[in-house]
Amino acid sequence: MDVLTPAQRRLNMSRIRARDTKPELVLRRGLHAAGLRFRLCVPELPGKPDLVFPRYRAVILVHGCFWHGHDCPLFRLPATRTDFWNTKIRGNRERDDKVVVALLHSGWRVLIVWECCFKGPSRRPVEEVIQLCRSFVLGTAQEAVLMGRRRATPTLP
Ligand SMILES: [Zn+2]
Numbered sequence: 001m002d003v004l005t006p007a008q009r010r011l012n013m014s015r016i017r018a019r020d021t022k023p024e025l026v027l028r029r030g031l032h033a034a035g036l037r038f039r040l041c042v043p044e045l046p047g048k049p050d051l052v053f054p055r056y057r058a059v060i061l062v063h064g065c066f067w068h069g070h071d072c073p074l075f076r077l078p079a080t081r082t083d084f085w086n087t088k089i090r091g092n093r094e095r096d097d098k099v100v101v102a103l104l105h106s107g108w109r110v111l112i113v114w115e116c117c118f119k120g121p122s123r124r125p126v127e128e129v130i131q132l133c134r135s136f137v138l139g140t141a142q143e144a145v146l147m148g149r150r151r152a153t154p155t156l157p
Contacts, residue, residue, distance in 0.1 A: 046106070
């Protein structure tokens with residue numbers, strides 16, 4: 001039974017929204033606000049992409065930098081059980097590659113968005129990430145990757 005009044009429910013929802021900064025949710029909210037409509041985690045597609053844009057034949061996969069072994073400031077192999085993590089993360093990466101190939105073969109355009117776009121020293125402004133994702137969805141590129149900004153290598157004077 002639903003015991004919340006609509007006003008209470010709205011209040012709860014706004015609290016949830018204000019608190020939730022997970023990359024997928026930030027992305028979903030931003031792209032929705034930008035006028036794009038999508039489906040979530042379509043189970044019949046390889047890899048259950050996080051966001052599916054049927055109208056544009058595009059999908060977005062959001063990758064956590066640790067679990068997917070991104071070469072970036074957010075990833076560090078744990079000092080303990082190193083072999084276990086190495087094997088685990090390598091397995092994840094191999095699966096990621098297969099998923100992308102399967103999606104491309106079925107005519108989907110694939111954008112991978114790495115977590116370091118949103119978090120850590122190389123993060124980008126959220127509006128920029130949303131804009132770049134939107135351009136991909138509306139565009140014609142078959143495949144693209146969006147990651148945090150790399151800092152330029154400092155040059156010695
Ligand atoms: Zn990363």
